[in-house]
Amino acid sequence: MNPSRRSVLAATAAAAATAALTAGCGNGGGRSGAGDGNLRIAVWTAVKEHLALLNSIADAFKASNPKVKSIKFESLNPMDYTTALTTQLASGNPPDLGWILETNAADFIEADTLVDMAPAMKAESGYGYNDLEPALLSQWRRGKSLYAYPFSSSPLAIFYNADALAKADADDPAKLASEDAWTWDALATAARKVTDAKTARFGLLVHDFDYKHWDRLYPIMSAYGAAPWTSDNDCGFSDGKMVEAIDFFRKMAFTDRSTPGPGEQADFFSGESGMIITQVSKAGPLADVSWKWGVVPLPSGPAGAHQVIGQAGLAVFAKAKNQELAKQFFLFATNKKNTAELAQFFPPPRASLLTAETLARTNPLLSKDQLQESIIDSLKSGTVRPGHSGYAELNEKTRAALDAAWKPKADTHKVTRAVCTAIEPLLKAGS
Template identity: 25%
Template sequence: MKERKTGLQMTRRDWLRFMGVSGFAAGLAACAPPGVAPADDAADAEVLVDRWTTGLVDPDISGTFRIISWEGEGEIDKFIPFIEGFFEERYPNMEVEIESGVPWGDYWTKLPTQIAGGDPPDLAWQHQSRGWVYPDKGWSHSMQQYVESHPPDGWPDDWEPKMIEMSTYKGELHSLPYGWVTWGLFVNREITDSIQEYPFPDDWTWQDLREIAKEATSGEGMDKIYGCRIPIFDKTLWAVSMTWGADLFDAERTRGNFDDPIVEEAAKYLWDLRWTDGSSPTPGDEQAMGLGGEFLFASGRIGMHMGISDIAARLDNAIGDKFPWGIAPIPTGPNGRFGYEGGAQWMIPAGSKFPELAYELTRYVLSNEDILPTLGIEGSLYPPRLSLAEYGLPKGWQEKIPNAKHALLTLGLEQPTYYQYFTKYQEWSALWSKWMDPIFVEGKENIKEALVGLNNETNELLGAA
């Protein structure tokens, strides 16, 4: 079998040596599904034809199969043994080239450029925010015919339905999810236990959060303790607005609804956390502290941190025994709870030289019950198959944080809908930054004026003006 390259131009043997052969190779062997031969023995193995092959691909096929991902070292590692094992046993004449670690901002220009230039990879990582964008522009290869003739394991009854909706455009599946997450509040109990009994009740509200955060805030300057850290972007505004009864767009995503008084009230609420109460750090505060996100929470200076479930394992490692902590669900309100995030998928770019092979690999890795638990545990992502979703919670958490499953997974699955991206979302996100950054980043007070401006330009973009 030919040597295989990654995006770092490393052979598999070099990659294993880089990661530490003595300990890591044994780990790969333990992760591998039954029947996957070790890499160095694959050349001597017979070509495997099994339930993961569709018959659409010649076993003697040769060439270079290219993959691109924004996930870098420490993130993509969990996929590599399964990708390589698939080819080594079934298509040993194929080389695999993985371009990993493409910076997030660069990824969304690099991949379209490759597709438009007629030199696309054969398989690509995709975020739900582009789930409709790429099919609408003709940048992705439909998987519908493959799913109908050779469905993934457990399809469709065992798959998270909201993730399938995000992957479907005009009735055709264009990607297959590899994991999903929900939002929660990560709670420093050393700060909050004297204010709010733990675990927080399921029916706690955004107003409850504000009151707890104000009481938990203390000190000044570099010694200040903030009661909460709530990141503010379009999805946060949507979550609060929906809880109180208003969407940011109409149901068809053809008109904006940013001039709704409830949306204005939600925006003022988020603004007040930073600029009136001072209970949530501003971007300037975080810059001065030299910390942000989950790392600021791990430092012990945040009472409640709003984040997605896949940071849980990283927090566990970063906090250690520094302080006791727990998890609370996203607050609720008159219209319900809205903290379902979604996730990411694999897609076949338009123009792929090996679309059938790309689907076989996707089906093998992303629906295989022998593989998904490893991806869930190592990535802190809920696997797309519902029967395996618990593997997205870190090991041992049932004992350490008994309510974690309920707060993140159970209540997450119960949430009625999700933030629906649309075909012009990529262009629209620039409008959000134009009108909302002065409000939420700089602290300007003209909230209503900015929302009306955003609404007008949103409608122009969507053709509803």
């Protein structure tokens, strides 16, 4: 195994990762007995509605399986989730199952810390392995092996405060989309009008960006035809298209002041912003707002319309204390019935469930048209956010080098060249 691939979080938890991945190698050859019957599942959600649904599935599994004593969903901080998970792996006390981000999939898979579940999924009566959309499995597959079930394949979309936009005399995004005029330039114009008219503090928020998580800007990058790296492991930051994408956002932040600058924060669901880029699965708080809202797919850019999908995969850990029970719970939680229940929060990877009629049964918040346009169509045409071996170190070095871009008079060309200088050795080492 390439040494660079032995790090899940080389930058933020290097020592822990090395120990964890060394212990994890063997792909399922670790603890495979019955264990103590106390299943532990690592997740990053603390949303009570999410946990209530997860616990109801767990209760049903427990009721039909006398070997299970307890099932605990351990909510880890989403901002340092992978670090905490890696530390647990290193300590020799891994959870039995856990959620994994698509950007970190390569690290966990290539370090042999996950169990290949494809044989069990194919053998399980009534499971419907062939019902899974192949394009949505790409990050989790290696040959015929499948190391996680992408229970949440959630497209990014633009949610908007229709009242704030109307009061600012900004065009309605849904109307623009129906006229094929929904572009990033149109979004920037609407955001500027909202900010200038003060119908909200800001015109646009990029969820969880905070000038730390640069990959939250991937929707803008892809709309400009830019990518952080290529399939040949070449750095993409110094490309002119990437410079244009970053400058587009910089103009919103430092000239138009229509998106928060460094150190500024706002909350869309409290009415502090006219629009937000976020995953469709995070729309729950809209049930409680008093203003009219809407949702549209990501806008078109110079490179056309590029829809972006964020994923979370459920996996069984190779060193799980209760590996056999964990496999059984995996199959139960991801079968067609439970996937349909989870679909109210987490867009599923099953073709049979990706219809507006099916999703509408568990998603009363969105209309059938909104479900079709913002979820189903986006899943069929979109691409999953790119990951890479050694993603954590790549991510940290990219963030550190990009810090210089978040100043009013930054030289974007110079900054992006510096990003490439910082990450090219890592890209080549992981090839």
